[in-house]
Amino acid sequence: MHPMQWTYGGNAPMTLRILLILCLTSSLSAAQLTNGPHTQANDDSCDIGIAPAATLLLPYFEVDVDSVVEENTLFTITNTGGAAQVARVTLWTDHAYPVLTFDIYLTGYDVQAISLYDVISRGVIGGTQGTGVSVSPAGEHSVANPLLDASNCGDLPRQLGEPLVQQLKQALIDGEASGCDVGYAHENAVGYATIDVVGNCAPGRGPLDPKYFSEDIRYDNVLIGDYIRLNRSDNFAQASPMVHIRAVPAGGTQATRIPELPGPLQRLERTFYGRLQDPERPHLDARQPLPSTFGARWINGGQGAFNTTLQIWREGVTGRTAACSDYERNGRIEVLESVAFDEDENGYGSIYSIIPFPGPYLDTIVLPATSNIAAGDDDVFPQESFDDGVSGWIYLNLDDGKDDDGRGANQNWVTVTMRAEGRYSTGLEAAMLGNGCSSAVALTDFTEADSTILPGPAEDVNP
Amino acid sequence: VKRVRILLILGLAVVALDARPERRPWTVANDDSCDIGIAPAATLLLPFFEVDFDSVTGRRNTLFTITNTGQRAQIARVTLWTDFAYPVLTFDLYLTGYDVQSVSLYDVFGRGIIGGEQGTGVDVSPIGELSKRNPLLDQSGCGQLPRRIEPALLTQLRIAFTKGVVPGCPNAGNVHQNARGYATIDVVGNCAPGRGPTDSRYFSEDIRYDNVLMGDYIFVDAGESFAQASPMVHIRALPGGGTQATRIPELPGALPRLGRTFYGRLQDPARPGLDARQPLPSTFAVRWINGGTGQFNTSLQIWRDGLTGSAASCADYEDNGEILVAESVAFDEDENGLGSSLESEIFIPNPIGREPIVLPATSNIAAGDWDVFPQDTFEDEISGWVYFNLDDGKDDDHRGAHQNWVVVTIQAQGLYSATFDAAWLGNGCSPAVGVTDYTKDESTIMPGPAEDVNP
Numbered sequence: 001m002h003p004m005q006w007t008y009g010g011n012a013p014m015t016l017r018i019l020l021i022l023c024l025t026s027s028l029s030a031a032q033l034t035n036g037p038h039t040q041a042n043d044d045s046c047d048i049g050i051a052p053a054a055t056l057l058l059p060y061f062e063v064d065v066d067s068v069v070e071e072n073t074l075f076t077i078t079n080t081g082g083a084a085q086v087a088r089v090t091l092w093t094d095h096a097y098p099v100l101t102f103d104i105y106l107t108g109y110d111v112q113a114i115s116l117y118d119v120i121s122r123g124v125i126g127g128t129q130g131t132g133v134s135v136s137p138a139g140e141h142s143v144a145n146p147l148l149d150a151s152n153c154g155d156l157p158r159q160l161g162e163p164l165v166q167q168l169k170q171a172l173i174d175g176e177a178s179g180c181d182v183g184y185a186h187e188n189a190v191g192y193a194t195i196d197v198v199g200n201c202a203p204g205r206g207p208l209d210p211k212y213f214s215e216d217i218r219y220d221n222v223l224i225g226d227y228i229r230l231n232r233s234d235n236f237a238q239a240s241p242m243v244h245i246r247a248v249p250a251g252g253t254q255a256t257r258i259p260e261l262p263g264p265l266q267r268l269e270r271t272f273y274g275r276l277q278d279p280e281r282p283h284l285d286a287r288q289p290l291p292s293t294f295g296a297r298w299i300n301g302g303q304g305a306f307n308t309t310l311q312i313w314r315e316g317v318t319g320r321t322a323a324c325s326d327y328e329r330n331g332r333i334e335v336l337e338s339v340a341f342d343e344d345e346n347g348y349g350s351i352y353s354i355i356p357f358p359g360p361y362l363d364t365i366v367l368p369a370t371s372n373i374a375a376g377d378d379d380v381f382p383q384e385s386f387d388d389g390v391s392g393w394i395y396l397n398l399d400d401g402k403d404d405d406g407r408g409a410n411q412n413w414v415t416v417t418m419r420a421e422g423r424y425s426t427g428l429e430a431a432m433l434g435n436g437c438s439s440a441v442a443l444t445d446f447t448e449a450d451s452t453i454l455p456g457p458a459e460d461v462n463p
Numbered sequence: 464v465k466r467v468r469i470l471l472i473l474g475l476a477v478v479a480l481d482a483r484p485e486r487r488p489w490t491v492a493n494d495d496s497c498d499i500g501i502a503p504a505a506t507l508l509l510p511f512f513e514v515d516f517d518s519v520t521g522r523r524n525t526l527f528t529i530t531n532t533g534q535r536a537q538i539a540r541v542t543l544w545t546d547f548a549y550p551v552l553t554f555d556l557y558l559t560g561y562d563v564q565s566v567s568l569y570d571v572f573g574r575g576i577i578g579g580e581q582g583t584g585v586d587v588s589p590i591g592e593l594s595k596r597n598p599l600l601d602q603s604g605c606g607q608l609p610r611r612i613e614p615a616l617l618t619q620l621r622i623a624f625t626k627g628v629v630p631g632c633p634n635a636g637n638v639h640q641n642a643r644g645y646a647t648i649d650v651v652g653n654c655a656p657g658r659g660p661t662d663s664r665y666f667s668e669d670i671r672y673d674n675v676l677m678g679d680y681i682f683v684d685a686g687e688s689f690a691q692a693s694p695m696v697h698i699r700a701l702p703g704g705g706t707q708a709t710r711i712p713e714l715p716g717a718l719p720r721l722g723r724t725f726y727g728r729l730q731d732p733a734r735p736g737l738d739a740r741q742p743l744p745s746t747f748a749v750r751w752i753n754g755g756t757g758q759f760n761t762s763l764q765i766w767r768d769g770l771t772g773s774a775a776s777c778a779d780y781e782d783n784g785e786i787l788v789a790e791s792v793a794f795d796e797d798e799n800g801l802g803s804s805l806e807s808e809i810f811i812p813n814p815i816g817r818e819p820i821v822l823p824a825t826s827n828i829a830a831g832d833w834d835v836f837p838q839d840t841f842e843d844e845i846s847g848w849v850y851f852n853l854d855d856g857k858d859d860d861h862r863g864a865h866q867n868w869v870v871v872t873i874q875a876q877g878l879y880s881a882t883f884d885a886a887w888l889g890n891g892c893s894p895a896v897g898v899t900d901y902t903k904d905e906s907t908i909m910p911g912p913a914e915d916v917n918p
Binding site: 037038039040041042043044045046047048049050051052076078080081082107108109110111113137138139140141142221222224226228230232235236237238239240241244248249250251268269295297341343344345346347391392393395418420423424425426427428429430431432433434435437438446454455456457458459460461462 | 488489490491492493494495496497498499500501502503528530532533534559560561562563565589590591592593594674675677679681683688689690691692693694697701702703704721722748750794796797798799800846847848850873875878879880881882883884885886887888889890892893901909910911912913914915916917
């Protein structure tokens with residue numbers, strides 16, 4: 001036998017044999033794929049759960065600024081860690097235009113509740129006492145955060161000036177800012193909010209500022225949050241957890257985290273704030289991406305006079321250097337597809353679906369960055385299912401069908417509100433059919449007998 | 464030589480991939496982590512239900528809805544458990560592809576109807592034009608599934624969930640005015656309505672692994688005009704798909720499945736982990752608000768994994784009514800925390816917690832209920848949050864931390880009512896957490912999120 005013609009287990013050189021054994025042993029962990037999960041760790045997957053996070057998303061809010069007893073949205077954030085944190089809140093219009101950014105200082109184990117009526121109507125932020133190192137009570141178990149630059153956090157602004165309050169109302173109600181259309185006109189103030197863990201107090205500096213991700217943002221998965229939509233005149237209230245978006249991996253600062261490297265060691269292929277990142281450092285936010293496909297139950301009419309609405313958040317399409325006039329695009333983000341199933345499992349697709357097609361709807365279906373849509377609204381859900389049936393579920397492929405920026409599927413979130421008999425009201429999240437790392441899903445194709453492009457859960461393994 | 468080189472290169476590539484964890488998540492795949500999210504699953508848990516079956520209008524009722532998000536038919540096996548985790552009733556629902564089924568538990572308890580007025584089954588369930596058959600399903604017993612509960616069985620059902628008594632076992636649950644318990648819904652591969660999770664064949668033959676179900680539930684109090692909805696707990700099979708025969712068989716040593724699983728306590732010790740369901744967490748964070756001008760009132764619906772195995776005797780089920788709680792710490796709005804723990808002497812300040820605190824397998828507890836939350840915080844303050852370590856502080860069965868789930872209901876002014884899930888602080892694969900220790904300045908055993916990396 002030629003000296004090099006050995007086989008495994010034969011007379012191979014010892015170092016090579018050890019190396020081979022090491023490699024094969026390591027391969028066992030890859031083999032576990034088929035048996036157990038790839039990871040059992042926390043903050044280590046693309047799955048969105050209700051777990052402490054570095055970013056909270058309030059996907060839709062509505063506030064009647066003229067009356068506290070009408071529509072209002074309140075949210076509460078909690079720091080589940082013992083070390084102090086700064087939470088930076090940004091209010092966005094329904095065209096994903098950031099209107100107001102402010103900081104909330106949270107001591108360890110702190111809870112802060114914010115009424116958006118107070119913010120938008122009265123200009124009060126951070127409660128009547130406000131927050132800050134000098135004013136926030138610190139519990140005996142709260143400790144300082146050595147990674148926090150608290151130099152500007154003494155007593156954070158708690159009252160907005162009247163001109164700013166007017167600008168806020170103008171943007172969120174009239175959809176106007178700086179002479180541009182930055183939102184739709186509404187009777188009430190409508191938009192969404194993001195809350196990020198940051199490492200300093202710079203209240204005016206929002207996610208469009210280049211320094212936001214290179215200096216401000218932090219990675220501690222410590223925040224939990226929920227929100228309540230309240231309508232006192234109708235005696236309706238619906239609560240939901242905010243969307244808990246974790247930093248992966250968690251912890252550290254921009255300086256202490258391993259620097260970006262090209263090639264095979266990229267971070268998440270796309271991130272929640274991907275569209276606002278510096279192209280040179282594309283994943284510095286390190287936030288989990290949100291999904292694009294959802295399953296939402298609906299029930300309309302019937303003996304209970306049911307009424308289902310969907311609150312749909314969508315990622316904007318503009319980048320951080322967008323001109324004021326560009327934001328109009330975020331008001332018309334295309335919807336790839338919806339398929340409405342009735343209780344007899346008959347499915348009707350919307351405009352793009354191959355079959356069955358409900359009728360001559362020739363316009364593209366679009367939705368803004370956040371909206372509250374009735375299940376059965378003809379402009380969005382033209383399917384006959386909603387007229388002929390009482391209940392069922394909707395498959396939503398909320399990708400925009402494009403990949404202009406090479407970042408994969410469009411990110412979205414869906415919550416469901418059901419009301420009945422004029423006296424019951426509930427809210428809950430829709431189910432995500434794949435996680436945010438799943439590939440974009442194409443239009444369903446019922447023409448092929450063995451088509452694999454059908455409504456349903458995403459494949460187990462993402463590319 | 465070439466073959467060896469290729470092997471070596473492949474092996475080195477795997478080593479290189481293994482070196483990635485600091486750079487990106489270990490997995491970007493679906494159904495591949497211990498994180499619980501609202502995604503199609505193989506098991507749904509309704510953590511607490513309550514039904515007033517005496518009232519014609521169903522004054523208090525719980526309704527749940529399950530949806531098959533896949534194109535192929537599925538069978539969902541529903542089991543109703545008492546608050547001592549005693550399985551009383553098991554029935555099947557046949558779901559065609561893309562099917563939705565709603566079940567009113569008032570109909571079940573009050574009228575003896577399961578699966579709606581028409582019932583479900585291969586012969587009776589409407590099939591949408593986009594639905595397909597499931598070749599992995601044994602449909603031989605699925606033609607027309609039972610839709611009526613016999614009067615004698617219905618009486619037993621009511622007694623089990625209100626008096627805690629089942630034939631031959633007087634210790635199956637606590638006594639309640641209304642029927643109280645929890646429900647599990649599993650994807651299975653055949654129709655065998657009476658065969659529940661304590662049957663030895665349930666996991667070796669019946670259960671399946673398709674992550675296709677989504678579900679929600681609504682609790683309605685018609686008298687108060689309150690309604691609260693929440694998604695059911697979506698528990699995925701890892702990995703998804705296949706049957707017992709087609710999935711990779713258990714191998715000793717190097718290829719362990721999940722260290723513990725949702726149905727771990729009911730598994731055959733010779734084949735642990737056969738359910739392959741994600742385990743649930745043990746630590747939670749829950750917001751509370753009581754009193755004040757809004758007359759707030761917070762209650763918690765707490766589900767806990769039972770302690771008994773599949774071969775438990777009647778007497779054993781009493782243990783599931785008194786499962787120890789390792790610790791709770793109630794924080795007020797000024798971040799002052801008061802704890803209650805099994806080892807209360809190490810907690811500072813420590814005015815409370817001398818008696819062990821116990822909870823049954825499912826319960827609806829007021830935040831501030833003295834028997835469970837003895838902290839003065841709830842008397843003296845209006846709001847804050849609670850850190851819950853719902854482990855039982857033991858590891859008798861070596862299955863790690865005890866599994867739990869927590870839902871929060873907040874009512875106000877007698878007019879408003881809302882429900883949402885509490886946040887879990889570590890996933891179900893996280894190890895048990897010790898009781899907090901404030902006696903050390905550098906203590907790492909403190910309330911808060913679990914470590915990133917589980918052992």
